[in-house]
Structure formats: C-alpha cells, structure tokens
Amino acid sequence: GQQVMQIPQYQHVQEGEDFTTYCNSSTTLSNIQWYKQRPGGHPVFLIQLVKSGEVKKQKRLTFQFGEAKKNSSLHITATQTTDVGTYFCAGSSGTYKYIFGTGTRLKVLA
Amino acid sequence: GAGVSQSPSNKVTEKGKDVELRCDPISGHTALYWYRQSLGQGLEFLIYFQGNSAPDKSGLPSDRFSAERTGGSVSTLTIQRTQQEDSAVYLCASSFSMSSYNEQFFGPGTRLTVL
Numbered sequence: 762g763q764q765v766m767q768i769p770q771y772q773h774v775q776e777g778e779d780f781t782t783y784c785n786s787s788t789t790l791s792n793i794q795w796y797k798q799r800p801g802g803h804p805v806f807l808i809q810l811v812k813s814g815e816v817k818k819q820k821r822l823t824f825q826f827g828e829a830k831k832n833s834s835l836h837i838t839a840t841q842t843t844d845v846g847t848y849f850c851a852g853s854s855g856t857y858k859y860i861f862g863t864g865t866r867l868k869v870l871a
Numbered sequence: 872g873a874g875v876s877q878s879p880s881n882k883v884t885e886k887g888k889d890v891e892l893r894c895d896p897i898s899g900h901t902a903l904y905w906y907r908q909s910l911g912q913g914l915e916f917l918i919y920f921q922g923n924s925a926p927d928k929s930g931l932p933s934d935r936f937s938a939e940r941t942g943g944s945v946s947t948l949t950i951q952r953t954q955q956e957d958s959a960v961y962l963c964a965s966s967f968s969m970s971s972y973n974e975q976f977f978g979p980g981t982r983l984t985v986l
Binding site for chain 2: 792796802803804806809811849858860862866
C-alpha cells in the first residue's frame with residue numbers, strides 16, 4: 762500500500778539556523794498537505810500543494826511539491842523558538858484517505 | 872466558532888474493559904476521520920465517515936474496534952476488550968466534505984491508557 766516517509770525523524774537547530782524536512786511517497790499523489798503539531802497539541806493545517814512543481818511561501822516557511830508529485834519539502838528560514846513542534850506531511854492519491862508521514866520533530870535551541 | 876471537540880480528554884481503563892470515545896465535529900462538516908497516534912509516532916488512519924456512512928473500515932486494527940456516526944454529526948469510536956497495545960491518543964478530524972482538497976480540522980484528542 763501507499764507509504765509516506767519523512768526525513769529526518771528529529772532535528773535540533775540553533776535559533777536562527779535554517780531547517781528542512783523532506784517527504785517521499787511511494788506513489789504519485791494528487792495533493793499533499795502539511796500540518797504542525799506543537800508538543801502536547803493536535804495537528805494544525807499549514808498548507809496544501811496541488812500542482813506539479815508548486816512552491817508556496819508563508820513568511821519564513823517555503824513549501825515545495827516535486828515535479829513527479831511524489832515528494833515534497835518544507836523549509837524554514839531563520840528558525841525561532843516558536844517553530845518547535847512536529848511537522849507532518851499528508852498525501853492523498855485523490856481519494857478521501859490521507860496517509861500521514863512519520864513526522865519530523867524540530868527542536869530549536871535558544 | 873467552535874472547533875472539533877472530543878471527550879473524554881483522558882481515559883484510563885483496565886485491560887479487557889470496553890471504552891467509548893466521542894467526537895463532535897465542526898458544524899456543517901460532512902467528513903469525519905479517526906486517527907490513532909502512538910507516543911512519538913505519526914498518525915495512523917482508522918476510519919472515515921461521509922455523512923453517516925463509513926465506506927472504508929479497512930484501517931481499523933481489529934474487529935474489537937468499531938465506529939458509528941449519527942445524524943451526520945457526533946461520532947463514537949468503541950474499543951471492546953481493550954488491550955495494552957491500544958494505549959494511544961485517538962484523534963478525530965473533520966472537514967467540509969469528503970474531497971481530498973479540504974483541510975482537516977483536528978480535535979484535541981483522547982489519551983487512552985490501558986493498564
């Protein structure tokens with residue numbers, strides 16, 4: 762069945778450093794969503810990518826969808842302590858069902 | 872407006888007992904999802920509803936798990952004869968429709984501990 766892997770599993774960065782998490786699907790996706798889960802909290806929607814090669818920005822966050830629509834990345838520029846949390850990608854093959862990635866847990870050291 | 876709510880927030884039970892977890896989706900959201908998140912892990916899809924119908928139950932881990940939705944609103948996830956491996960956070964999410972292009976709004980989850 763469809764699998765979605767994320768790397769790295771953990772990342773510790775100094776405040777001000779950049780951070781990137783990568784998401785890879787075993788199958789072609791129709792769209793991909795990104796969620797952030799703060800420690801002790803629940804996942805919160807960040808963004809959705811639909812088009813091949815799409816790039817979207819939200820302030821310091823840049824999201825990319827690969828040309829083959831099988832991979833995606835989230836890049837955070839100049840991390841802040843408020844960026845701490847686990848970032849999940851969730852891919853859909855065009856149905857109701859989303860397969861969530863394994864998540865990347867980000868720690869930002871002040 | 873109110874978000875997705877779940878109850879109870881915490882549930883401690885003994886092995887072999889049945890538990891019922893409740894989810895109140897956002898009003899007007901026709902799609903409802905249940906996920907399970909073990910400690911430090913990702914989200915495991917369990918089941919989804921479109922209205923009161925659950926077309927795909929293949930994500931349920933065993934026949935001890937069942938779910939229903941009534942009135943196109945509240946959903947309950949029931950786990951019978953609980954086992955220690957059922958311990959996890961059970962998350963409910965709702966979205967405007969079943970379309971895969973709608974974001975999911977998650978509830979705070981129910982933390983289940985089976986002793």
